[in-house]
Amino acid sequence: MNLLDIIGPIMVGPSSSHTAGAVKIGLVSRKLMVEKVVKADIYFHGSFLATGKGHGTDKAVVAGLLGIAVDDSRVPFSFEVAKEEGMEFQISGIDLGDAHPNTVKLNLTGESGKEIEVIAASIGGGRIEVQEIDGLSASFGGDYPTLIVNHKDRPGRVTSVTARLAECNINIATMKLYRTVRGGDAVMIIECDQEVPVESIKWLEELEGISKVTYLSLQG
Numbered sequence: 001m002n003l004l005d006i007i008g009p010i011m012v013g014p015s016s017s018h019t020a021g022a023v024k025i026g027l028v029s030r031k032l033m034v035e036k037v038v039k040a041d042i043y044f045h046g047s048f049l050a051t052g053k054g055h056g057t058d059k060a061v062v063a064g065l066l067g068i069a070v071d072d073s074r075v076p077f078s079f080e081v082a083k084e085e086g087m088e089f090q091i092s093g094i095d096l097g098d099a100h101p102n103t104v105k106l107n108l109t110g111e112s113g114k115e116i117e118v119i120a121a122s123i124g125g126g127r128i129e130v131q132e133i134d135g136l137s138a139s140f141g142g143d144y145p146t147l148i149v150n151h152k153d154r155p156g157r158v159t160s161v162t163a164r165l166a167e168c169n170i171n172i173a174t175m176k177l178y179r180t181v182r183g184g185d186a187v188m189i190i191e192c193d194q195e196v197p198v199e200s201i202k203w204l205e206e207l208e209g210i211s212k213v214t215y216l217s218l219q220g
Contacts (some may be wrong), residue, residue, distance in 0.1 A: 021055045021102065021122025022048075023075060026064015028130060028142035029106050029118045030217050037065045038087055039109040043094035046101030048122075060114050061104060065089070070126065095166045101129070116214075133214060137178040143192035144173050144215060149204060150212040153179045153186040157209055160190060164203060170194045185211075195219060 064076035100121035119132035179186035
């Protein structure tokens with residue numbers, strides 16, 4: 001247990017789970033998009049759907065997608081800010097089965113036409129867990145610079161990626177591997193202690209067997 005478990009984060013209330021965590025989900029999803037979000041389809045599950053409106057969860061997620069911080073006084077007015085900035089959004093409910101009760105699914109479109117799908121949960125004390133990106137499993141909290149590398153499950157793929165990080169003097173904090181089936185689609189989730197240089201991300205994108213690289217930067 002840490003201090004956040006006891007007093008919660010510095011935030012615009014009323015709830016660390018339903019408000020602060022929801023803002024962070026939006027912020028992290030915006031960073032994964034790496035560009036301005038112009039359209040968002042937002043689907044609430046479980047208690048997010050049942051009680052989220054009373055806690056301002058809808059406004060919180062929209063605020064995060066706009067780049068508004070957890071402690072920003074504009075959080076309760078995010079719908080108005082979205083209208084001013086031209087971000088379209090639609091909010092509805094969804095049943096995601098046995099997913100965490102504080103879960104939201106986001107289908108986002110960026111200003112270049114880029115699309116991304118994120119499923120994430122607010123797990124308490126303002127903390128979150130990104131659980132899926134574009135239909136593939138993930139598990140990270142958005143507290144570290146994070147590489148999400150989609151690739152084919154072949155020998156040497158992990159070594160190539162981690163060797164590149166070592167060459168850049170980047171230390172790996174945590175690493176998780178997921179795959180659909182042996183030899184099929186796979187994903188590496190790598191949380192790093194340092195930011196990954198843009199040129200290294202481009203190098204990884206061109207590596208044989210890598211289908212997509214998504215990067216969560218904590219800068220900017």
